[in-house]
Amino acid sequence: MIRTIFHISWLNLRHDRVALVLTFVLPLVFFSIFSTVFGAMDEDRLRPIATILVVEDEHEVSARLADLLRVEPGLEIHELPTIGPGSEPTQREAAHHRVATGNAAIAIVIPSGFGERLSEGSDAAELGSAEIELLSDRSNPIAAGVVTGLVQAAALRLGADTVAAEGIDGVLAPQADRDPGTGPLAIRVVDVLGGGQKRPSVAFFAAGIGVMFLLFAASGRSAILIEERENGVLERLLAAGVSLTNLLLGRWLFLCVLGSAQLTVMFVWAWLAFGLELWTPRRLAGFLVMTLASAAVAAAFGLALSSACRSRAQLNGASAVVILILSALGGSMFPRFLMPESLETLGRLTFNAWAVDGFQRVFWYDARPIQLWPQVLVLLGFCIAFLLAARWLACGWRRVRA
Amino acid sequence: MAEPVLRITSARKRFGAVEALAGLSLSLGAGEWVGLLGPNGAGKSTLMHAIAGLLPLDAGRLELFGHSADRIGSGGGGNDRLGFVPQEIALYPLLTTEQNLQVFGRLHGLRRSDLEQQVTWALQWTGLAGRARTCAGELSGGMKRRLNIACGVLHRPQLVLLDEPTVGVDPQGRQRIWEMLTELRQEGAALIQSTHELDQVETRCDRMLILDHGQIIAAGAVDELIAKTLGGxxxxxxxxxxxxxxxxxxxxxxxxxxxxxxxxxxxxxxxxxxxxxxxxxxxxxxxxxxxxxxxxxxxxxxxxxxxxx
Structure with a gap:
């Protein structure tokens, strides 16, 4: 008897391809994504950090330090166009702006007079005045730590080269009265957002988790399309003159409203419970834009998925697989800056990434609504593509028993 | 003779290698009740769906109330003189009996006072007035069937297509449904009803159409059919x-x-x-x-x- 029950369970599983995928394939996909992301950390293979280098000092030591930073494999150095004296904005201001608007993670500034102070300094006080500045965005806390370490390492190499070439002694060696772990240079980390953002992780997770559950809700509610096909309501609606296009648009509109309400509840809760700064005109406007765009694309995604599935069970399985993978790649589960470049690039093909990025721009970078146009444009593109796919797939619904 | 409510001429429909309708022709007069009989796969559902505008014909002509029905139900707007009752319990199970009637009534163009009046009528007609606030999913099989029919005829169409409306219902429930259909017919609606309950349609329908392989192989009143095929x-x-x-x-x-x-x-x-x-x-x-x-x-x-x- 037990053997027969076992056999029935096996036969059922064997015929349920979605369950097989959920059981055996999805864990492998997730394991691979997480291993790729966090395995790189274990093996010291972090992707190079995109860094802007601003060299304000013309001293030879500064030039050599800059050269060492340029060849540092852990850094992907970007240099801004050379600006003449007195031009506005200065390279430092341009770098500051790019970091502050989320277009670069960090900038290294070698300030004017740095080389001279470093070469002439012989005591801790003088060396302390020769400092490198890092213009940092705290939404990526890893970048500041890693770049600090790499700059110190470059400084040590610079010291060794200098000793070998010129016999300068003592310079760039860790001073006795400084913490040995801090390295030879004084490095000042400047938060470009002025410390105004109190809870960076709250903004990230409100967006990431919000978008992920928006997708689950949209695909779950879209199951009504499958129920209508299964229980004959679809035939009744079509016989009453409702076209497939109108049926899909009606459902899409409802899911848009539902999704907007869901995201609103999520962010209001983030404000109430975790102090997310929501109530400024700019943020409210940005939130509205991103919420509408995200809800629209999630609704269209849900309709396309449910149009493609033949049964509720198939939809449940498929939505779990697709949404979890999209969420992992799109940055709903962990920040995309942790990912290797290949995965991050892949993540850009998911609409989650654009939605999360848009919310980040609103709540972290305080972006104006007009500055969200790239995210909104991409999301609307996805939305239209999903709606067209849903309409095309819906043509296959008109199957009738002879 | 009055203009037929339905006229089909040489209708053809093919699904791959299967010819579901093979040059079928028929005509239906106002207030006529026709039983559509045939083995499974004979083409009954295809014919019903074609009449309801859910399937375009490959060839042939279909006229409803004197007009070509090519566009009906295919995005060109429904025909409010046509009612369709699918074989499945085509209801929203989480909506109440009353709400189901209201939404399907609205889809058929009923508004405000008309809708209210028709919902009241339908609740009485189906014997579900006491269950108006019950979710459709919680009704018994027979009640669901009655509600299923009511949702298709709420707008009082002149032609009603019923795809096996009594399947899976106990004898008492079936009896009630037959009475409901008889009332509809007495009020002037033409009915086309597919069924396998031959003993029931035998005594109630005006005319039988027996389909096989996509064609009408016999048509007429029961006595006429018996005389023609078995000679009494x-x-x-x-x-x-x-x-x-x-x-x-x-x-x-x-x-x-x-x-x-x-x-x-x-x-x-x-x-x-x-x-x-x-x-x-x-x-x-x-x-x-x-x-x-x-x-x-x-x-x-x-x-x-x-x-x-």
Whole structure:
């Protein structure tokens, strides 16, 4: 008897391809994504950090330090166009702006007079005045730590080269009265957002988790399309003159409203419970834009998925697989800056990434609504593509028993 | 004669290698109740869906109320003079009885006072007034069937398509549904009803259409069909204790192991002779049954006894 029950369970599983995928394939996909992301950390293979280098000092030591930073494999150095004296904005201001608007993670500034102070300094006080500045965005806390370490390492190499070439002694060696772990240079980390953002992780997770559950809700509610096909309501609606296009648009509109309400509840809760700064005109406007765009694309995604599935069970399985993978790649589960470049690039093909990025721009970078146009444009593109796919797939619904 | 509510001429529809409608033609008058019969796969549902505008025909012409129905139900707007009751319980199970009636009424163009009036009528008509606030999913099978029909006829259409409206309902529930359909017909609606309950349609429908292989193979009132196909004969069923090898006097009878079946023109004359022949052959007769020809006899005679699926 037990053997027969076992056999029935096996036969059922064997015929349920979605369950097989959920059981055996999805864990492998997730394991691979997480291993790729966090395995790189274990093996010291972090992707190079995109860094802007601003060299304000013309001293030879500064030039050599800059050269060492340029060849540092852990850094992907970007240099801004050379600006003449007195031009506005200065390279430092341009770098500051790019970091502050989320277009670069960090900038290294070698300030004017740095080389001279470093070469002439012989005591801790003088060396302390020769400092490198890092213009940092705290939404990526890893970048500041890693770049600090790499700059110190470059400084040590610079010291060794200098000793070998010129016999300068003592310079760039860790001073006795400084913490040995801090390295030879004084490095000042400047938060470009002025410390105004109190809870960076709250903004990230409100967006990431919000978008992920928006997708689950949209695909779950879209199951009504499958129920209508299964229980004959679809035939009744079509016989009453409702076209497939109108049926899909009606459902899409409802899911848009539902999704907007869901995201609103999520962010209001983030404000109430975790102090997310929501109530400024700019943020409210940005939130509205991103919420509408995200809800629209999630609704269209849900309709396309449910149009493609033949049964509720198939939809449940498929939505779990697709949404979890999209969420992992799109940055709903962990920040995309942790990912290797290949995965991050892949993540850009998911609409989650654009939605999360848009919310980040609103709540972290305080972006104006007009500055969200790239995210909104991409999301609307996805939305239209999903709606067209849903309409095309819906043509296959008109199957009738002879 | 008044303009027919439905006229189909040489309708053809093919699904891959299967020809679901093979040049079918029919006409239906106002207030007429037609039973659509046929084995599974004969083309009944395809015909219903084509009339409801859910399937375009490959060839042929379909006219509803004197107008071409090519666009109806295909995005060109529904026909409010047509009602469609699918075979499935096509309801929203989480909505109440009343809410289901309201949403389907709205879809058929009913508004405010008309809608309210029709919902009240439908609740009375189906005997579900006491269940107006009950979710459709919580109703019994028979109640769901009645509500299913009501949602399709709430707008009081002149032509109603009913795809097996009594399937899975207990005898009392079926009786109620037949009464509801009779009321509809008395109010002037034309009904096309597909069903396998031959004994029920036999006494209620004006006309039968028997479909097979996408064509109407017989049409007419029950008596007419019997006369045309069986010639008013009775049918003899004989059961013996041993296998029969055939009767010398009646080679036209069907033999199936120990059973024999065949038509009798004059029971009083033919039956004694057959019983005598069987007895002479040394077989013991276990049972004799003579039945008056029925719609089922006609149906079996025309479509055969082989399984179709």
């Amino acid at each position: 004969q009775a049918v003899l069923h004989l059961q013996c204790d041993q296998p029969l090898r055939g009767l010398l006097s009646r080679p036209d009878f069907e033999i199936d192991g120990n059973s024999l079946r065949g038509a009798l023109h004059d029971v009083a004359i033919e039956l004694p002779a057959i019983l005598a022949e069987v007895h002479t052959a040394g077989l013991e007769i276990l049972g004799v049954h003579v039945e008056r020809p029925s719609l089922e006899s006609v149906f079996t005679h025309l479509t055969g006894r082989e399984l179709r699926e």
